[in-house]
Amino acid sequence: MSMSEWHRHVTANRLQTLLLVAILLGISALAGGLLFGTAGLWIALAASLVALLVEPVAVYRLTLALYGARPITPQAAPELWRMIRILAERASLPAIPVPYYVPSAVVNAFAVGSRRASAIALSDGLLFSLTPRELAGVLAHETAHIAHDDLRVMGLADYVSRLTGLFALTGQFAILLTLPWWIMGELDIHWPAMFLLVFSPHLALLAQLGLSRVREFDADLTAARLTGDPEGLARALGKIERASRAWQAWLLPGWGNPEPSWLRTHPATDERIRRLNALSRHAAETLWQEGDVSSPGTSPVRRSPRWHPGGIWH
Numbered sequence: 001m002s003m004s005e006w007h008r009h010v011t012a013n014r015l016q017t018l019l020l021v022a023i024l025l026g027i028s029a030l031a032g033g034l035l036f037g038t039a040g041l042w043i044a045l046a047a048s049l050v051a052l053l054v055e056p057v058a059v060y061r062l063t064l065a066l067y068g069a070r071p072i073t074p075q076a077a078p079e080l081w082r083m084i085r086i087l088a089e090r091a092s093l094p095a096i097p098v099p100y101y102v103p104s105a106v107v108n109a110f111a112v113g114s115r116r117a118s119a120i121a122l123s124d125g126l127l128f129s130l131t132p133r134e135l136a137g138v139l140a141h142e143t144a145h146i147a148h149d150d151l152r153v154m155g156l157a158d159y160v161s162r163l164t165g166l167f168a169l170t171g172q173f174a175i176l177l178t179l180p181w182w183i184m185g186e187l188d189i190h191w192p193a194m195f196l197l198v199f200s201p202h203l204a205l206l207a208q209l210g211l212s213r214v215r216e217f218d219a220d221l222t223a224a225r226l227t228g229d230p231e232g233l234a235r236a237l238g239k240i241e242r243a244s245r246a247w248q249a250w251l252l253p254g255w256g257n258p259e260p261s262w263l264r265t266h267p268a269t270d271e272r273i274r275r276l277n278a279l280s281r282h283a284a285e286t287l288w289q290e291g292d293v294s295s296p297g298t299s300p301v302r303r304s305p306r307w308h309p310g311g312i313w314h
Helices: 003-036 038-066 079-090 124-129 131-145 150-183 191-227 228-251 267-276
Strands: 100-102 109-113 118-124 306-307 312-314
Touching: 003 150, 003 191, 038 118, 038 150, 038 267, 079 100, 079 109, 079 131, 079 191, 100 124, 109 131, 109 150, 118 124, 118 131, 118 191, 124 131, 124 228, 131 150, 131 191, 150 191, 191 228, 191 267, 228 267
Parallel strands: 100 118
Antiparallel strands: 109 118, 306 312
Protein backbone atom coordinates (compact mmCIF):
# COMPACT_ATOMS: atom_id res chain seq x y z
CA MET A 1 0.00 0.00 0.00
CA SER A 2 1.47 3.37 -1.04
CA MET A 3 1.58 6.36 1.30
CA SER A 4 -1.17 8.12 -0.68
CA GLU A 5 -3.43 5.04 -0.41
CA TRP A 6 -2.61 4.80 3.27
CA HIS A 7 -3.58 8.45 3.91
CA ARG A 8 -6.79 8.06 1.88
CA HIS A 9 -7.74 5.00 3.92
CA VAL A 10 -7.02 6.71 7.24
CA THR A 11 -8.92 9.82 6.20
CA ALA A 12 -11.94 7.78 5.09
CA ASN A 13 -11.98 5.88 8.40
CA ARG A 14 -11.76 9.08 10.42
CA LEU A 15 -14.58 10.67 8.45
CA GLN A 16 -16.70 7.57 9.02
CA THR A 17 -15.91 7.75 12.73
CA LEU A 18 -16.88 11.43 12.96
CA LEU A 19 -20.08 10.77 11.03
CA LEU A 20 -21.11 7.85 13.24
CA VAL A 21 -20.31 9.74 16.45
CA ALA A 22 -22.35 12.68 15.15
CA ILE A 23 -25.25 10.34 14.36
CA LEU A 24 -25.06 8.84 17.86
CA LEU A 25 -25.07 12.27 19.50
CA GLY A 26 -27.88 13.39 17.19
CA ILE A 27 -30.06 10.39 18.09
CA SER A 28 -29.46 10.93 21.81
CA ALA A 29 -30.14 14.68 21.56
CA LEU A 30 -33.30 13.99 19.55
CA ALA A 31 -34.53 11.49 22.14
CA GLY A 32 -33.86 13.97 24.95
CA GLY A 33 -35.55 16.75 23.00
CA LEU A 34 -38.66 14.67 22.31
CA LEU A 35 -38.93 13.84 26.00
CA PHE A 36 -37.96 17.08 27.75
CA GLY A 37 -37.85 19.68 24.99
CA THR A 38 -34.83 21.98 24.66
CA ALA A 39 -33.68 21.09 28.17
CA GLY A 40 -33.49 17.40 27.21
CA LEU A 41 -31.34 18.20 24.21
CA TRP A 42 -28.83 20.08 26.35
CA ILE A 43 -28.92 17.34 29.00
CA ALA A 44 -27.91 14.77 26.36
CA LEU A 45 -25.06 16.90 25.00
CA ALA A 46 -23.76 17.89 28.46
CA ALA A 47 -23.83 14.28 29.70
CA SER A 48 -21.96 13.15 26.58
CA LEU A 49 -19.26 15.78 27.18
CA VAL A 50 -18.83 14.62 30.79
CA ALA A 51 -18.55 11.01 29.60
CA LEU A 52 -15.91 11.98 27.04
CA LEU A 53 -13.75 13.55 29.76
CA VAL A 54 -14.31 11.15 32.67
CA GLU A 55 -15.18 7.70 31.26
CA PRO A 56 -11.67 6.36 30.36
CA VAL A 57 -10.30 7.14 33.84
CA ALA A 58 -13.34 5.74 35.66
CA VAL A 59 -13.41 2.46 33.72
CA TYR A 60 -9.65 1.72 33.69
CA ARG A 61 -9.22 0.06 37.10
CA LEU A 62 -12.77 -1.27 37.32
CA THR A 63 -12.48 -3.27 34.09
CA LEU A 64 -9.16 -4.84 35.09
CA ALA A 65 -10.55 -5.71 38.53
CA LEU A 66 -13.63 -7.36 37.01
CA TYR A 67 -11.43 -9.75 35.03
CA GLY A 68 -9.07 -10.44 37.92
CA ALA A 69 -6.15 -8.99 35.93
CA ARG A 70 -2.76 -8.41 37.53
CA PRO A 71 0.19 -6.42 36.16
CA ILE A 72 3.08 -8.21 34.47
CA THR A 73 6.44 -6.84 35.62
CA PRO A 74 9.40 -6.33 33.25
CA GLN A 75 11.32 -8.92 35.24
CA ALA A 76 8.59 -11.54 34.69
CA ALA A 77 8.32 -10.99 30.91
CA PRO A 78 11.20 -8.89 29.52
CA GLU A 79 10.51 -9.86 25.89
CA LEU A 80 6.86 -8.84 26.19
CA TRP A 81 7.85 -5.49 27.64
CA ARG A 82 10.41 -4.99 24.84
CA MET A 83 7.69 -5.47 22.22
CA ILE A 84 5.32 -3.05 23.93
CA ARG A 85 8.08 -0.47 24.41
CA ILE A 86 8.99 -0.52 20.70
CA LEU A 87 5.34 -0.31 19.64
CA ALA A 88 4.66 2.59 22.01
CA GLU A 89 7.63 4.49 20.57
CA ARG A 90 6.51 3.86 16.99
CA ALA A 91 2.95 4.94 17.84
CA SER A 92 4.29 8.10 19.57
CA LEU A 93 2.50 7.30 22.82
CA PRO A 94 3.46 9.55 25.76
CA ALA A 95 3.50 6.53 28.11
CA ILE A 96 4.14 2.81 27.68
CA PRO A 97 0.98 0.68 28.15
CA VAL A 98 1.28 -1.68 31.12
CA PRO A 99 0.66 -5.35 30.25
CA TYR A 100 -1.77 -7.22 32.49
CA TYR A 101 -2.25 -10.96 32.87
CA VAL A 102 -5.82 -12.33 32.87
CA PRO A 103 -6.16 -15.89 34.31
CA SER A 104 -8.47 -17.16 31.58
CA ALA A 105 -8.12 -19.91 28.99
CA VAL A 106 -10.10 -17.89 26.42
CA VAL A 107 -7.80 -16.53 23.70
CA ASN A 108 -8.38 -12.79 23.96
CA ALA A 109 -6.84 -9.37 24.60
CA PHE A 110 -8.17 -5.88 25.25
CA ALA A 111 -6.92 -2.39 26.06
CA VAL A 112 -8.18 0.11 28.63
CA GLY A 113 -7.31 3.66 29.62
CA SER A 114 -6.15 6.64 27.58
CA ARG A 115 -3.05 7.67 25.66
CA ARG A 116 -1.39 8.92 28.85
CA ALA A 117 -2.30 5.99 31.11
CA SER A 118 -3.25 2.68 29.51
CA ALA A 119 -3.05 -1.08 29.95
CA ILE A 120 -3.17 -4.07 27.61
CA ALA A 121 -4.77 -7.16 29.15
CA LEU A 122 -3.64 -10.51 27.78
CA SER A 123 -5.40 -13.73 28.66
CA ASP A 124 -3.52 -16.84 29.72
CA GLY A 125 -4.98 -18.66 26.70
CA LEU A 126 -3.64 -16.02 24.31
CA LEU A 127 -0.13 -16.05 25.76
CA PHE A 128 0.06 -19.84 25.47
CA SER A 129 -1.56 -20.05 22.02
CA LEU A 130 0.25 -17.40 19.97
CA THR A 131 3.78 -17.35 18.66
CA PRO A 132 5.90 -14.26 19.40
CA ARG A 133 5.26 -13.03 15.84
CA GLU A 134 1.49 -13.37 16.26
CA LEU A 135 1.61 -11.82 19.73
CA ALA A 136 3.44 -8.81 18.28
CA GLY A 137 0.55 -8.31 15.85
CA VAL A 138 -2.04 -8.44 18.64
CA LEU A 139 -0.02 -6.03 20.80
CA ALA A 140 0.26 -3.67 17.83
CA HIS A 141 -3.51 -3.84 17.28
CA GLU A 142 -4.22 -2.92 20.91
CA THR A 143 -1.53 -0.21 20.82
CA ALA A 144 -3.27 1.22 17.74
CA HIS A 145 -6.55 1.42 19.66
CA ILE A 146 -4.76 3.38 22.39
CA ALA A 147 -2.97 5.66 19.90
CA HIS A 148 -6.23 6.41 18.05
CA ASP A 149 -8.02 7.18 21.36
CA ASP A 150 -10.55 4.50 20.37
CA LEU A 151 -11.09 3.65 24.03
CA ARG A 152 -12.44 7.13 24.66
CA VAL A 153 -14.50 7.16 21.45
CA MET A 154 -16.07 3.75 22.06
CA GLY A 155 -16.64 4.58 25.73
CA LEU A 156 -18.49 7.72 24.62
CA ALA A 157 -20.53 5.70 22.12
CA ASP A 158 -21.51 3.19 24.80
CA TYR A 159 -22.45 5.94 27.24
CA VAL A 160 -24.54 7.79 24.66
CA SER A 161 -26.34 4.57 23.70
CA ARG A 162 -27.17 3.90 27.36
CA LEU A 163 -28.38 7.49 27.82
CA THR A 164 -30.59 7.15 24.75
CA GLY A 165 -32.00 3.92 26.19
CA LEU A 166 -32.76 5.74 29.47
CA PHE A 167 -34.63 8.46 27.57
CA ALA A 168 -36.61 5.80 25.69
CA LEU A 169 -37.48 3.93 28.88
CA THR A 170 -38.65 7.16 30.51
CA GLY A 171 -40.77 7.87 27.44
CA GLN A 172 -42.40 4.45 27.66
CA PHE A 173 -43.32 5.01 31.30
CA ALA A 174 -44.73 8.41 30.38
CA ILE A 175 -46.92 6.80 27.70
CA LEU A 176 -48.25 4.23 30.17
CA LEU A 177 -49.02 6.90 32.78
CA THR A 178 -50.83 9.20 30.34
CA LEU A 179 -52.65 6.47 28.40
CA PRO A 180 -55.88 6.72 30.51
CA TRP A 181 -56.14 10.46 29.81
CA TRP A 182 -55.56 9.82 26.09
CA ILE A 183 -58.33 7.17 26.05
CA MET A 184 -60.73 9.64 27.70
CA GLY A 185 -59.80 12.24 25.07
CA GLU A 186 -58.35 14.67 27.59
CA LEU A 187 -54.79 14.44 26.27
CA ASP A 188 -53.27 14.44 22.81
CA ILE A 189 -50.17 12.27 22.22
CA HIS A 190 -47.90 12.84 19.24
CA TRP A 191 -47.53 9.17 18.32
CA PRO A 192 -44.88 9.51 15.56
CA ALA A 193 -42.60 11.30 18.04
CA MET A 194 -43.30 8.66 20.70
CA PHE A 195 -42.52 5.79 18.33
CA LEU A 196 -39.29 7.51 17.30
CA LEU A 197 -38.37 7.90 20.96
CA VAL A 198 -39.08 4.24 21.73
CA PHE A 199 -37.01 2.97 18.80
CA SER A 200 -34.13 5.45 19.25
CA PRO A 201 -32.01 2.97 21.30
CA HIS A 202 -32.05 0.49 18.41
CA LEU A 203 -30.89 3.20 15.99
CA ALA A 204 -28.15 4.22 18.42
CA LEU A 205 -27.03 0.59 18.79
CA LEU A 206 -26.68 0.17 15.02
CA ALA A 207 -24.57 3.34 14.84
CA GLN A 208 -22.44 2.10 17.75
CA LEU A 209 -21.84 -1.27 16.08
CA GLY A 210 -20.88 0.45 12.83
CA LEU A 211 -18.44 2.67 14.72
CA SER A 212 -16.86 -0.37 16.40
CA ARG A 213 -16.28 -2.11 13.07
CA VAL A 214 -14.69 0.98 11.53
CA ARG A 215 -12.29 1.36 14.46
CA GLU A 216 -11.29 -2.33 14.23
CA PHE A 217 -10.35 -1.99 10.55
CA ASP A 218 -8.36 1.17 11.32
CA ALA A 219 -6.53 -0.53 14.22
CA ASP A 220 -5.63 -3.47 11.95
CA LEU A 221 -4.17 -1.13 9.37
CA THR A 222 -2.15 0.83 11.92
CA ALA A 223 -0.93 -2.40 13.55
CA ALA A 224 0.41 -3.54 10.18
CA ARG A 225 2.29 -0.25 9.86
CA LEU A 226 3.71 -0.50 13.39
CA THR A 227 5.10 -4.01 12.94
CA GLY A 228 5.75 -3.95 9.19
CA ASP A 229 4.24 -7.45 9.24
CA PRO A 230 0.50 -7.62 8.40
CA GLU A 231 0.75 -11.40 8.03
CA GLY A 232 1.61 -11.81 11.73
CA LEU A 233 -1.63 -10.14 12.81
CA ALA A 234 -3.59 -12.03 10.14
CA ARG A 235 -2.32 -15.34 11.53
CA ALA A 236 -3.19 -14.28 15.06
CA LEU A 237 -6.73 -13.29 14.04
CA GLY A 238 -7.25 -16.64 12.36
CA LYS A 239 -6.04 -18.51 15.44
CA ILE A 240 -8.20 -16.39 17.78
CA GLU A 241 -11.24 -16.94 15.57
CA ARG A 242 -10.79 -20.71 15.55
CA ALA A 243 -10.36 -20.80 19.33
CA SER A 244 -13.37 -18.54 19.81
CA ARG A 245 -15.60 -20.71 17.64
CA ALA A 246 -14.53 -23.80 19.58
CA TRP A 247 -15.58 -22.27 22.91
CA GLN A 248 -18.82 -20.89 21.46
CA ALA A 249 -19.75 -24.27 20.01
CA TRP A 250 -19.23 -25.89 23.42
CA LEU A 251 -20.88 -23.23 25.55
CA LEU A 252 -23.68 -22.18 23.17
CA PRO A 253 -24.35 -24.88 20.53
CA GLY A 254 -25.60 -23.42 17.27
CA TRP A 255 -24.45 -19.90 18.18
CA GLY A 256 -22.31 -17.99 15.71
CA ASN A 257 -21.56 -14.50 14.48
CA PRO A 258 -24.84 -12.68 13.89
CA GLU A 259 -25.97 -12.04 10.38
CA PRO A 260 -26.27 -9.65 8.65
CA SER A 261 -22.78 -8.29 9.28
CA TRP A 262 -24.04 -4.90 10.50
CA LEU A 263 -25.24 -6.61 13.70
CA ARG A 264 -21.65 -7.52 14.68
CA THR A 265 -19.40 -5.64 17.08
CA HIS A 266 -16.36 -6.66 15.00
CA PRO A 267 -15.96 -7.05 11.24
CA ALA A 268 -15.90 -10.57 9.85
CA THR A 269 -12.49 -12.09 10.60
CA ASP A 270 -12.15 -13.37 7.02
CA GLU A 271 -12.53 -9.82 5.72
CA ARG A 272 -9.97 -8.50 8.21
CA ILE A 273 -7.49 -11.21 7.21
CA ARG A 274 -8.11 -10.52 3.51
CA ARG A 275 -7.36 -6.82 3.97
CA LEU A 276 -4.22 -7.53 5.98
CA ASN A 277 -2.92 -10.03 3.42
CA ALA A 278 -3.45 -7.42 0.70
CA LEU A 279 -0.96 -5.09 2.41
CA SER A 280 2.63 -5.26 1.33
CA ARG A 281 5.18 -6.13 3.98
CA HIS A 282 7.85 -3.49 4.48
CA ALA A 283 11.14 -3.49 6.34
CA ALA A 284 10.87 -2.86 10.07
CA GLU A 285 12.82 -3.75 13.20
CA THR A 286 11.92 -7.28 14.23
CA LEU A 287 9.66 -7.22 17.28
CA TRP A 288 9.92 -10.90 18.12
CA GLN A 289 12.71 -13.37 18.78
CA GLU A 290 12.83 -17.12 18.37
CA GLY A 291 11.10 -19.00 21.17
CA ASP A 292 7.86 -18.42 23.03
CA VAL A 293 6.76 -15.44 25.07
CA SER A 294 5.33 -17.59 27.83
CA SER A 295 2.59 -16.79 30.29
CA PRO A 296 3.58 -15.40 33.70
CA GLY A 297 1.86 -18.50 35.14
CA THR A 298 3.66 -21.81 35.34
CA SER A 299 1.07 -23.74 33.31
CA PRO A 300 -2.01 -23.03 31.19
CA VAL A 301 -5.06 -22.08 33.23
CA ARG A 302 -8.00 -24.48 32.98
CA ARG A 303 -11.11 -23.35 34.80
CA SER A 304 -14.85 -23.85 34.56
CA PRO A 305 -16.65 -21.28 32.37
CA ARG A 306 -17.95 -18.26 34.25
CA TRP A 307 -19.87 -15.11 33.32
CA HIS A 308 -18.49 -11.59 33.38
CA PRO A 309 -20.19 -8.34 32.32
CA GLY A 310 -18.07 -8.41 29.16
CA GLY A 311 -19.07 -11.95 28.18
CA ILE A 312 -18.14 -15.56 28.91
CA TRP A 313 -14.63 -16.22 30.17
CA HIS A 314 -13.04 -19.53 31.05
